[in-house]
Amino acid sequence: MTSSQMKDYRHTLKALRTELINSLPGRDGIFIEQTSDALDQTQSAADRDLAVETLNRHSARLREIDAALARIKDGTYGICLHCEEEIGPRRLKAVPYTGYCIACQQRRDARGMALAGQHWFDPDEDYPAAA
Ligand SMILES: [Zn+2]
Structure with missing residues (x-):
């Protein structure tokens, strides 16, 4: 990857980072005042759950972006x-904060799904790459 491409990705990542920070749900969304109305309470709890979930998702994404920016700094981005193969430019364009090539990402996803579904899985087993 050329240094000007690296610069472009850095710019894209910084923009994504700013966008993400600006869209973070504020504390108000999470700490909702008590209400005596049961229906309101249910709605508040649902709003709070959603805010917490969004916050978690955004912080995870933020960590990925920061890690990608750190890789640009030390020259291992892409x-x-x-x-340790190069990540395809099309994939980087679509997901600039990714740390994995498509084959490895698919293996990671397969493992994540196995974990989420509580299926038995062997962390040392090499999953075949999806075609
Ligand atoms: Zn890989």
């Missing part, structure tokens, strides 16, 4: 964290 290299898969797992197999």
Whole structure:
């Protein structure tokens, strides 16, 4: 990757980061005042759950963006964290904060799904890459 491409990705990541920070739900969304109305309470709890979920998702994304910016700094951006192959430019364009090439990401996703579904899984087993 050329240094000007690296600069472009850095710019894109910084913009994404700003956008994400600006869209973070504020504390108001999470700490809602008590209300005596049961229906309001249910709605408040649902709003709070949603705000917490959004916040969690955004912080996870923020960490990915920060990690990608750190990789730009040390010159390893665009290299898969797992197999150390170059990540395809199309994938980087679509997901500039990714740390994994598509094959490794699919393996990670497969593992994540296995975990989420509480299926037995062997962390040492190498999942075949989806075609
Ligand atoms: Zn890889």
